Amino acid sequence: MNGGLSTFLQILLRSLETGGVYALAALAIIIVLRTSSVAHFAQGTMSMFSTYVVATLCAKRGWPLLQSLCVGVLAAVAMAFFVDFFIIRRAKKATAVGKEIITLGLIMVFLGLAPMVFGVDPLLMPKAIPRGGDFKFLGASLSHNALLNISIGLLFMSLLFFILQKTKIGLAVRVTASNEPIARLMGVSTRNITLLAWIVAGILGLLSGVMIAPATTVSTVLMNPVQLNALFACVLGGFQTFYGPVVGAYIIGIGRNLLMYYVSSEWGEQILYVLLLAFLLIRPNGLIGRRFVKKV
Amino acid sequence: MKNFELTKLGVQSVQQPDLVKASNPLYRFYKNANVRFIFFGALLCLIPYLKDLGILNSGMIITLGGAIIYAIAALGLNLLLGYAGLVSLGVAGFIGLGAYVTAYFTNDLSITFWIAALSSIILATLIGLLVGLVSLRVSGLYLAISTLCVSEILLKTFESFDMITGGMTGKRASYPTFFAAALTREGTFILLVILLVLMMMLTRNLIKGSFGRALHAMRGSEVAAQAMGVNLLKYRLLAFALSTAYAALAGALYVVFIRSAYPTTWTITLSLNILAVVVIGGFRSIYGTVLGSLIVFVVPDLLLKKLPVIGEIPGLAYIFSGVMIVIVIMFYPAGLIKLFSDARDLALRPFSRKNKERKAVS
Numbered sequence: 101m102n103g104g105l106s107t108f109l110q111i112l113l114r115s116l117e118t119g120g121v122y123a124l125a126a127l128a129i130i131i132v133l134r135t136s137s138v139a140h141f142a143q144g145t146m147s148m149f150s151t152y153v154v155a156t157l158c159a160k161r162g163w164p165l166l167q168s169l170c171v172g173v174l175a176a177v178a179m180a181f182f183v184d185f186f187i188i189r190r191a192k193k194a195t196a197v198g199k200e201i202i203t204l205g206l207i208m209v210f211l212g213l214a215p216m217v218f219g220v221d222p223l224l225m226p227k228a229i230p231r232g233g234d235f236k237f238l239g240a241s242l243s244h245n246a247l248l249n250i251s252i253g254l255l256f257m258s259l260l261f262f263i264l265q266k267t268k269i270g271l272a273v274r275v276t277a278s279n280e281p282i283a284r285l286m287g288v289s290t291r292n293i294t295l296l297a298w299i300v301a302g303i304l305g306l307l308s309g310v311m312i313a314p315a316t317t318v319s320t321v322l323m324n325p326v327q328l329n330a331l332f333a334c335v336l337g338g339f340q341t342f343y344g345p346v347v348g349a350y351i352i353g354i355g356r357n358l359l360m361y362y363v364s365s366e367w368g369e370q371i372l373y374v375l376l377l378a379f380l381l382i383r384p385n386g387l388i389g390r391r392f393v394k395k396v
Numbered sequence: 397m398k399n400f401e402l403t404k405l406g407v408q409s410v411q412q413p414d415l416v417k418a419s420n421p422l423y424r425f426y427k428n429a430n431v432r433f434i435f436f437g438a439l440l441c442l443i444p445y446l447k448d449l450g451i452l453n454s455g456m457i458i459t460l461g462g463a464i465i466y467a468i469a470a471l472g473l474n475l476l477l478g479y480a481g482l483v484s485l486g487v488a489g490f491i492g493l494g495a496y497v498t499a500y501f502t503n504d505l506s507i508t509f510w511i512a513a514l515s516s517i518i519l520a521t522l523i524g525l526l527v528g529l530v531s532l533r534v535s536g537l538y539l540a541i542s543t544l545c546v547s548e549i550l551l552k553t554f555e556s557f558d559m560i561t562g563g564m565t566g567k568r569a570s571y572p573t574f575f576a577a578a579l580t581r582e583g584t585f586i587l588l589v590i591l592l593v594l595m596m597m598l599t600r601n602l603i604k605g606s607f608g609r610a611l612h613a614m615r616g617s618e619v620a621a622q623a624m625g626v627n628l629l630k631y632r633l634l635a636f637a638l639s640t641a642y643a644a645l646a647g648a649l650y651v652v653f654i655r656s657a658y659p660t661t662w663t664i665t666l667s668l669n670i671l672a673v674v675v676i677g678g679f680r681s682i683y684g685t686v687l688g689s690l691i692v693f694v695v696p697d698l699l700l701k702k703l704p705v706i707g708e709i710p711g712l713a714y715i716f717s718g719v720m721i722v723i724v725i726m727f728y729p730a731g732l733i734k735l736f737s738d739a740r741d742l743a744l745r746p747f748s749r750k751n752k753e754r755k756a757v758s
Contacts, residue, residue, distance in 0.1 A: 139537050141485075191726045197481050197536065198725050201675055204483075205721030208668055212711030212718060220710060324664070328548060331541045339537075370552050373545045377530050380542070384534045 109240035111357050117246045117311075119353025120253030124308040125323075125330035126337070126345035127257065128301035133339065134277035135290075135297040138188060138199040142206035144327025146183070147305030148320060149210045150176040154310055155223040155318040165226055172306050180302035184295050214320050225313035249311045256307065257346060260300070264342060273297065277342075325369075329356070332376055338386025347387065352376075430597055436683075437593035440464070444582035457585060458654070459697045464588045465650045467689035470673040471599050471682065472642025477671070478679035479603070479611035480635040483540040486527075487670045489547030490520045490640045492554055492662030494647025496561045499569040499657060504560075509572035513648035517641050524640030528633045539636065547667060554659040566658040569651045584653050591649060595642065596682050602638070603680075611635065665714065669693070672717040676724050678731020687733055692717050 125143065132140040153175040157168035183206065191202060227245045234241040264270035275283040276293045284290045305323075312326055330345075333352050337344030352372070360368030417423050425431055443460055446452045452460075469491055476482050494516040501512030523546070531542035554561045561567055571579045572587065579587060602608055610631045613621035618628060651657050669692055677688020696713035709715075724731060 139540065141540075187722060187726070193729070194725050195481075197477075197483060198729070200483055200537075200540070201671065202722050202725050204485075204668055204671060205675075205718045205725070208665070208672070208714040208718030208721070210718075211665065212709075212714030212716075215710045216715075328544060332545065335538065335541055366556055367552075370549045373549055377527070377542060377545065380530050380534075380538065384538075 106240050107361075109237070110242075111361050112354060113237070113240055113242045114246070115354040115357040116250050116350070117242075117353075118357065119350035120250050121308045121312045121326060122329045122333050122353050123257060123346045123349035124253055124304045124311075125326050126333040126349045127260065127342070128304040128308075129330055130334055130339065130342060130345045131273075131297045131304075132301045133334075134342070135273060135280075136184070136188060136199075136294040137196055137280070138203060139196075140203050140301065141200065141327075141331075142183075142203040142210065143301060143305055143330070144323035145207045145210045146176070146179055146302060147309040147326075148318075148323040149214055150179065150302065150306040151225070151309030151313055151322060152214055152218045152223070152318055154306070155225045155313060156218050158226055159223045165228060169306075169310065172310070173303055176302035176306040177299050180298040181295065184298040188298075189291065189294075211320055222317035222319040225310065225318050227314045245314070252307070253311070256304070261343065269293075269296070329353075332373070334386075336376060336379065336386055338388045340385070341388050344386060344388035351387075429600055433593050433596045433600075436596075436686075437589050440589040440592070441586050444585050447582070454581070456698060457581065459694055461585050461588055461653050462650075463689045463693040464585075464592050464686075465646050465653065466670055466673060466693055467686045468592055468595050468649065469643045469646035470670050470677070470685045470689055471595055472639035472646075473670055474674045474677075474680065474682075474685050475599065475602070475611075475642075476635045476639040477674050478681075479608065479615065480632050481615060482532075482536045482632060482636065483671070484543045484636065484639060485540050485664065485667050485671075486543030486547035486550070487639070487643050488662045488664065488666035489543075489550035490524065490643035491647035491650060491666070492657070492659075493520050493523070493550055494644030495651035495657045495662075496554060496567060496647075497644075498648040499567045499651045500560050502572075502652070503567070503569050509648075509652060513645065516648050517644040520644030520647075521637050521641045524637045525633065528636040532629060532632045532636065544664070547662070547664065551659060551662055554662060561659070562657075564659060566656050567651070569655050569657070571655065572652045581653075588649055588653060591645070592686070595645070596686075599682055607631065607634065669717055672721050676717075676720050676732055678733035679729075681731060681733045684731050684733030688731070691720070691732065 125147070128147075129140050129143050132138055132143070150172050154165075154168045154172035157163040157171055158165055161168075163171075187202060187206075188199060191199060194202065228248055229243075229245040234243055235247050262270075264273060272283070272288045272293050273296070275286065275288055276290045280290055283293075308326055309323055313322060316322065329352050330349065333348035334345040335348070336351060337346065337348030339345075355375075356369060356372050359372050363371060443452070444457060447454060447457055469487055473484060473487055476484055494513075497516035497519055498509070498512045501507045501515060502509055527542055527546050528539070531538040555563060557563075558565075571581065571584050573579065574583070574587065603611075610621065610626045613624060613626055614628060614631060622628060673688035673692045674685060675688070676691055677686070678684030696716055700712055700716060728734065
């Protein structure tokens, strides 16, 4: 029984890591969605691209991880700036669906660019703590690297929520999210806020990419499961709040690992997706979502 | 004189019913949309003969056939995206479903192609209805995410359920039979064209009927449409179910034309390519969809790959489609089919101005 408990605890701790990665990606999606009302489907692909930058510098040039990460952040910021400033902002006439389609087009652009810029071979991403020991807790163990990932994820999220709730910029973001035209009338520079949201999303995406990359190899499909789970985290948590998707992401991370261990390693993820679809039937607006009333 | 004043006021053209032309049966025949579809199909049927003349090789025939198949799926997506304004990211999954069910029925159970295709369409539509019922109650974004997830589930099924799908080694099928006569590749190509023309006619009739009018009303104003008694959920669901049915038919045709199916085909990139077909060709345009399909699936294969230097780039086709999507949405939202009418207007502009001046003088 004790062995069963420690296995369970082990899965739970591991899930905190994957859940954290999903939470970062989900937060990126929801920040962009709320401020610029664009469903950012290219989030995962753009993170894949910036993660490739880091991996290329690490694996091919032999740079230390921290320096490559700095360059990766610069690349992520540049991409986010480019996409918002030159594409989304210029596409004023496009409807919400039109902008959604633009991000879908961006997926193809970055998917096509990646092998061109970085080559077709998958790369290996080093861990932040390559040969660290394990952290033991009630028979369950967690590598120091995973612990670092969990803490960095939590740190970034708490920083972000602190900024959102307690600072002037955070207030501006929340105002823009709740009503963009009124925020503009009140003197909030919504353009800059939107740009900031895209940039923050880019950095969050890069972080999630760098965290998940050592577990597999860096290739063009690196972020596909993360993006899918992050989108589902948004659905599960509801699109109305910033913290809903984060809660959803941790639930998905834990649920996925539990299902994969206890039910079926092959079909666990699919069972989770079916359960999520069924959940939509019961609570269409998500766990924390409110009903969206449309006015004429 | 009255006409002149109207043009001065900005009323562009006051079209008067041309009774002489309208009473001419030949003119009516020429203007009939269905007749035009058939003419269009007849032109496409000439393609296999171009191979005999040595202009095209058989690889090009396969590429063109693929474009026709994907055009059928894109017609369905255009109903959903163009008219109902909903994005589906699961088209590839449903095409794959149609392909595998048809392949299993014709190859393993030796059922004729037509019944196999019909059952694959029914199965896909049922799944589509279920997914639509779950996700369409909230907002359009939920459909996009749910279809993305369904296509992942389907893809996983194609990979793992190898008893029926053949798994990663792929599934084989053979050319269909038509009244006990086994078709060749060229015959199958003509079958594809016939079904494309039929689907074009069906799409046009759907749009001209009450279904299309309801979708038009919803596009104008959801609230107004509701007030007039249009049930939003019902018509959205219908549009989505139709789009899955089109996709399944495309899959059934794919597997008998290409004669094999691999899980790597039915990924999100195919769904995005079909979305690109609709966007690039033109929302709510039937010919535009076919044009878009040719641009997305034929141009990269036949033209871009032959270019020096940049033709070598592995992801060129994706970049091409992606950039086209962004450019068309930003600068030319009616799609490239509008190039034809724009070009005509541009060419006819000097004449129409002369006309106006002549009228002004008189």
